[in-house]
Amino acid sequence: MFFQFEADFIDSLRCIPMVVRYKLDTCGVKLKLSHWHQLSFAQRQYLTEANCETLAEVSHYGEKLQNWVTELTGQPASTLSVPDLPEWLNADQIPTQILTELANKLPSVQSPGITLTQWQSLTPLQRFALIKLSRASHENRNFLLAIKEFGIMPS
Numbered sequence: 001m002f003f004q005f006e007a008d009f010i011d012s013l014r015c016i017p018m019v020v021r022y023k024l025d026t027c028g029v030k031l032k033l034s035h036w037h038q039l040s041f042a043q044r045q046y047l048t049e050a051n052c053e054t055l056a057e058v059s060h061y062g063e064k065l066q067n068w069v070t071e072l073t074g075q076p077a078s079t080l081s082v083p084d085l086p087e088w089l090n091a092d093q094i095p096t097q098i099l100t101e102l103a104n105k106l107p108s109v110q111s112p113g114i115t116l117t118q119w120q121s122l123t124p125l126q127r128f129a130l131i132k133l134s135r136a137s138h139e140n141r142n143f144l145l146a147i148k149e150f151g152i153m154p155s
Contacts, residue, residue: 001019002017002018002048003017003146005145005146006018013041014037015033016031016033017048018129018132019125020044020048022088022125023050023061024065025080025082025128026052026061026086027059027062027065028062028080028081029062029065029066029078029079029080030077030078030079031065031077035073038072039068043068047061050064086128087127087131088127088131092116092120094114094116095134097135098114098131099113100134101133101143102114105143105144126150130143130146130147130150133146
């Protein structure tokens with residue numbers, strides 16, 4: 001459920017793991033790190049383990065989280081719009097930002113990139129992680145670790 005590149009914080013759950021970020025984007029909740037820190041360890045663990053795939057599960061996950069945040073802060077977390085087909089569920093197109101990030105991280109490699117076959121072989125959670133780790137607003141320090149972990153490091 002957790003990625004190796006997250007190993008430095010998984011035991012304590014001090015950061016929001018990708019599996020939870022994936023579920024947050026699925027249910028449309030923008031959880032701040034400060035909210036995450038206010039949740040109990042048991043609540044954080046629940047959020048990592050709870051199912052969030054069917055419409056009913058997605059709805060329940062979002063409602064439960066919003067109730068917890070409201071109890072802790074007096075107001076619900078912000079919401080996000082959820083696209084009909086998120087990039088990580090679209091196995092037919094590699095987001096340009098991933099190719100750009102690879103080119104930036106590996107300028108000496110002749111043609112850094114991910115093939116469509118490699119992209120399609122990834123799970124939606126792996127694709128989600130690469131999308132998040134390649135965003136310009138992200139620090140991107142785990143991007144190459146993820147590429148290596150997922151077995152798609154260009155040669």
